Amino acid sequence: MRIGILGGGQLGRMLALAAYPLGFRCCVLDPAADPCAAQVCPHIRGEYDDYQKLYELAQWADVITYEFENVPVATAEWLSERKPVYPPPRALAVGQERLAEKEFFTRLGIPTPQYCAVETEADFYAALRQVGLPAVLKTRMYGYDGKGQVVLQSAEDCPRAWLRLGGRPLLLEEYIPFERELSLLAVRSREGQIQCWPLVENQHLDGILHRSLAPAGGSEELFERAADYACRILEELDYVGVLAIEWFQDGPRLLANEMAPRVHNSGHWTIEGARTSQFENHIRAITGLPLGPCGMLTNHAVMYNFIGSVPALDAILQTPEASVHVYGKSARPGRKVGHVTLITLDPEELAEKLPQWDQLFARRPYRENPEGGPSES
Amino acid sequence: MRIGILGGGQLGRMLALAAYPLGFRCCVLDPAADPCAAQVCPHIRGEYDDYQKLYELAQWADVITYEFENVPVATAEWLSERKPVYPPPRALAVGQERLAEKEFFTRLGIPTPQYCAVETEADFYAALRQVGLPAVLKTRMYGYDGKGQVVLQSAEDCPRAWLRLGGRPLLLEEYIPFERELSLLAVRSREGQIQCWPLVENQHLDGILHRSLAPAGGSEELFERAADYACRILEELDYVGVLAIEWFQDGPRLLANEMAPRVHNSGHWTIEGARTSQFENHIRAITGLPLGPCGMLTNHAVMYNFIGSVPALDAILQTPEASVHVYGKSARPGRKVGHVTLITLDPEELAEKLPQWDQLFARRPYRENPEGGPSES
Numbered sequence: 001m002r003i004g005i006l007g008g009g010q011l012g013r014m015l016a017l018a019a020y021p022l023g024f025r026c027c028v029l030d031p032a033a034d035p036c037a038a039q040v041c042p043h044i045r046g047e048y049d050d051y052q053k054l055y056e057l058a059q060w061a062d063v064i065t066y067e068f069e070n071v072p073v074a075t076a077e078w079l080s081e082r083k084p085v086y087p088p089p090r091a092l093a094v095g096q097e098r099l100a101e102k103e104f105f106t107r108l109g110i111p112t113p114q115y116c117a118v119e120t121e122a123d124f125y126a127a128l129r130q131v132g133l134p135a136v137l138k139t140r141m142y143g144y145d146g147k148g149q150v151v152l153q154s155a156e157d158c159p160r161a162w163l164r165l166g167g168r169p170l171l172l173e174e175y176i177p178f179e180r181e182l183s184l185l186a187v188r189s190r191e192g193q194i195q196c197w198p199l200v201e202n203q204h205l206d207g208i209l210h211r212s213l214a215p216a217g218g219s220e221e222l223f224e225r226a227a228d229y230a231c232r233i234l235e236e237l238d239y240v241g242v243l244a245i246e247w248f249q250d251g252p253r254l255l256a257n258e259m260a261p262r263v264h265n266s267g268h269w270t271i272e273g274a275r276t277s278q279f280e281n282h283i284r285a286i287t288g289l290p291l292g293p294c295g296m297l298t299n300h301a302v303m304y305n306f307i308g309s310v311p312a313l314d315a316i317l318q319t320p321e322a323s324v325h326v327y328g329k330s331a332r333p334g335r336k337v338g339h340v341t342l343i344t345l346d347p348e349e350l351a352e353k354l355p356q357w358d359q360l361f362a363r364r365p366y367r368e369n370p371e372g373g374p375s376e377s
Numbered sequence: 378m379r380i381g382i383l384g385g386g387q388l389g390r391m392l393a394l395a396a397y398p399l400g401f402r403c404c405v406l407d408p409a410a411d412p413c414a415a416q417v418c419p420h421i422r423g424e425y426d427d428y429q430k431l432y433e434l435a436q437w438a439d440v441i442t443y444e445f446e447n448v449p450v451a452t453a454e455w456l457s458e459r460k461p462v463y464p465p466p467r468a469l470a471v472g473q474e475r476l477a478e479k480e481f482f483t484r485l486g487i488p489t490p491q492y493c494a495v496e497t498e499a500d501f502y503a504a505l506r507q508v509g510l511p512a513v514l515k516t517r518m519y520g521y522d523g524k525g526q527v528v529l530q531s532a533e534d535c536p537r538a539w540l541r542l543g544g545r546p547l548l549l550e551e552y553i554p555f556e557r558e559l560s561l562l563a564v565r566s567r568e569g570q571i572q573c574w575p576l577v578e579n580q581h582l583d584g585i586l587h588r589s590l591a592p593a594g595g596s597e598e599l600f601e602r603a604a605d606y607a608c609r610i611l612e613e614l615d616y617v618g619v620l621a622i623e624w625f626q627d628g629p630r631l632l633a634n635e636m637a638p639r640v641h642n643s644g645h646w647t648i649e650g651a652r653t654s655q656f657e658n659h660i661r662a663i664t665g666l667p668l669g670p671c672g673m674l675t676n677h678a679v680m681y682n683f684i685g686s687v688p689a690l691d692a693i694l695q696t697p698e699a700s701v702h703v704y705g706k707s708a709r710p711g712r713k714v715g716h717v718t719l720i721t722l723d724p725e726e727l728a729e730k731l732p733q734w735d736q737l738f739a740r741r742p743y744r745e746n747p748e749g750g751p752s753e754s
Contacts, residue, residue, distance in 0.1 A: 317667045
């Protein structure tokens with residue numbers, strides 16, 4: 001079977017590497033001259049609204065998927081008239097617009113931080129009265145890795161925030177002083193079979209994921225609640241493939257922050273740490289194969305991102321627990337260029353090793369590039 | 378770093394798939410128009426003695442390796458004057474010639490079945506008197522998967538065997554009524570660090586590996602003896618990369634049958650079952666990186682080859698313990714087209730599951746293709 005992938009970043013690359021052992025071929029479509037996935041599979045160079053190139057991909061492929069959530073919905077719909085597109089284009093439409101996403105969660109009974117739509121300055125101040133401070137002002141579209149949002153601590157922050165973001169459709173959200181940020185990855189097959197990987201605890205630095213720890217720890221009830229919410233979303237969308245949902249845990253509360261209709265950075269640990277990786281199960285789902293089990297293969301798995309540049313491999317690989325993934329991208333501040341996953345087989349080992357690993361893979365604070373980077377997650 | 382690989386079969390393919398996460402690029406040289414590794418990396422089409430194509434590979438690559446043991450020694454030596462070639466060409470010379478190989482084992486104090494060189498018919502009958510019956514008559518070069526050898530049970534078999542194989546340099550070996558056939562895979566880094574995976578028990582059908590079971594079971598002393606023998610070989614050859622050694626276990630005796638200076642079919646289980654796969658450690662070794670640990674990640678791992686054609690994937694993947702590897706090769710009798718590895722996390726589980734798996738992945742007896750197949754192992 002031939003799989004067409006919109007987007008040729010590291011997620012596309014790892015999808016292709018997971019598709020090969022199943023005997024499938026992949027091709028990515030990406031506007032860049034040398035996206036990193038093109039090192040491991042054929043590449044059609046084209047914009048995501050270049051219908052000639054999209055036609056070429058649809059002719060080649062038996063099934064089409066995507067590795068980023070900002071694929072134009074019109075593109076996904078146009079392709080889906082030619083070949084099966086998974087996840088369904090509707091998932092893109094919901095995931096791309098923060099207001100639609102929050103309203104979707106609310107409609108399915110999934111708790112979220114309190115939110116208000118904001119279009120005018122008057123809306124903004126009305127929303128502030130309703131939501132209170134602190135709060136977060138966000139653009140509705142194209143936000144990722146903390147971009148397109150401003151935290152409002154006090155009344156003084158508000159005019160500046162409006163100057164920076166105002167004029168576009170916005171959203172004002174309650175600021176959650178969360179205990180932990182969690183994510184749940186779930187996968188649904190074409191036949192409607194659903195599996196969830198364990199909850200993961202994520203730490204961000206400068207708005208970019210720094211570390212994921214699996215399993216997150218916490219009650220079985222917490223996991224079951226998250227899995228139940230995930231099932232509602234998957235079924236409502238008649239979803240096929242991997243879906244990531246990010247949560248704030250605030251005491252006993254579990255509040256949905258956002259979802260991504262794709263494989264996700266916080267699931268990279270599954271390559272070594274789970275019985276089936278997120279990449280393999282995404283490929284199995286979209287090609288109509290049965291899903292593999294999502295349980296842990298090891299006691300714990302910890303993933304750290306490499307941001308900006310890849311550390312010296314020989315030093316990292318001295319750590320016997322480490323598996324390295326280098327994406328073949330050139331160095332650039334703020335860019336995700338690789339990750340490392342460390343596994344523990346001994347349940348006692350994590351407490352001893354985690355502080356060492358945190359130090360070994362510490363990331364120096366990095367100031368956001370004002371130009372913004374490419375759309376990679 | 379860029380890795381050139383001589384041979385574009387499934388072993389080259391799996392080497393490339395292991396090299397990508399480390400950020401390396403691969404290119405295979407293979408005379409076939411569409412070798413299966415060419416689905417996952419660039420391919421230079423050329424014979425193994427086409428020096429123009431070899432030059433092209435050497436220009437492109439930073440380091441060169443090979444996936445089969447019948448690479449012409451002259452080719453490996455010629456390349457090694459241009460770029461580092463690992464494993465060293467001398468390992469090819471030893472592994473290609475059964476008499477040299479046995480003499481090499483003997484010189485290092487590694488026990489083997491009794492053997493005699495045979496060139497003439499008079500040698501043959503003299504050797505029979507020395508070795509006795511039953512015995513095995515073998516060609517010295519280009520044997521694999523049981524090809525190029527005849528078992529002699531009684532005196533009546535001898536004239537026919539001579540008719541079939543005589544006229545070439547041969548070897549007569551004692552027939553070992555072995556309890557078990559084992560293999561040990563070991564890896565040595567450029568700095569001389571050595572690691573061994575657990576001993577594996579192999580079952581063959583029609584001379585082709587059918588099932589590998591890891592770990593083989595048996596005493597720690599048996600493993601240590603095999604590992605000690607492997608170290609002698611690796612150090613004597615100043616070896617870099619993965620080496621496979623096949624053994625007969627005859628009661629307390631461990632007799633070396635043959636070695637292969639490459640990754641090996643009996644090590645495919647390491648992808649899912651070991652902390653570091655044979656493919657990744659081969660890549661780490663030849664690129665000068667530290668080796669990863671070779672211990673088991675699971676309690677047991679069992680691998681079955683798919684010979685001739687790949688069974689229906691959706692049926693296999695219903696088995697939650699199964700990980701499938703399809704090589705992207707067309708179906709042909711006797712051809713290795715894929716494998717499946719099954720892992721158990723519960724130490725008790727194997728006894729219950731193994732008979733089911735043996736039945737699920739049973740191979741029907743297959744008559745050897747008289748034309749012979751391509752040189753794949």
